[in-house]
Amino acid sequence: MSNSIVHILNNDCPHCLKGKVFNEKNIFLNIGFPKMNQYCSNCQFKFEKEPGYFFGAMYVNYGLTVAQGIATYAVAQFFFTENFDLRIIPIIAVVIIAMSSFNIRFSRLLWIYMFKNYSI
Numbered sequence: 001m002s003n004s005i006v007h008i009l010n011n012d013c014p015h016c017l018k019g020k021v022f023n024e025k026n027i028f029l030n031i032g033f034p035k036m037n038q039y040c041s042n043c044q045f046k047f048e049k050e051p052g053y054f055f056g057a058m059y060v061n062y063g064l065t066v067a068q069g070i071a072t073y074a075v076a077q078f079f080f081t082e083n084f085d086l087r088i089i090p091i092i093a094v095v096i097i098a099m100s101s102f103n104i105r106f107s108r109l110l111w112i113y114m115f116k117n118y119s120i
């Protein structure tokens with residue numbers, strides 16, 4: 001399990017663990033929509049198994065975004081005297097926007113790894 005997380009964060013192919021899912025070498029620091037490989041360059045594993053395969057990754061992305069929003073609130077509340085200070089909302093928005101590019105890649109990688117053992 002912990003090994004899978006390392007491979008997910010390394011952008012590795014779920015089948016051979018050598019090829020890359022996304023063209024970018026670093027999935028953390030990228031701006032813009034991800035450029036995803038259709039097949040693994042090493043083992044020809046097809047990442048998008050069917051049209052709309054990554055529709056479910058949208059829900060993973062939503063969960064990640066909500067978790068990051070809650071975590072940002074939990075950290076930011078220590079810097080304000082009031083419990084529900086409205087100035088925290090723009091901070092949460094900035095964090096969510098900054099993390100959105102990473103979340104797209106990370107949620108798709110999580111989705112691929114969740115269903116890597118089911119072949120169509």
Ligand SMILES: [Zn+2]
Pocket residue numbers: 013014015016017018019040041042043044045
């Ligand atoms: Zn592969």
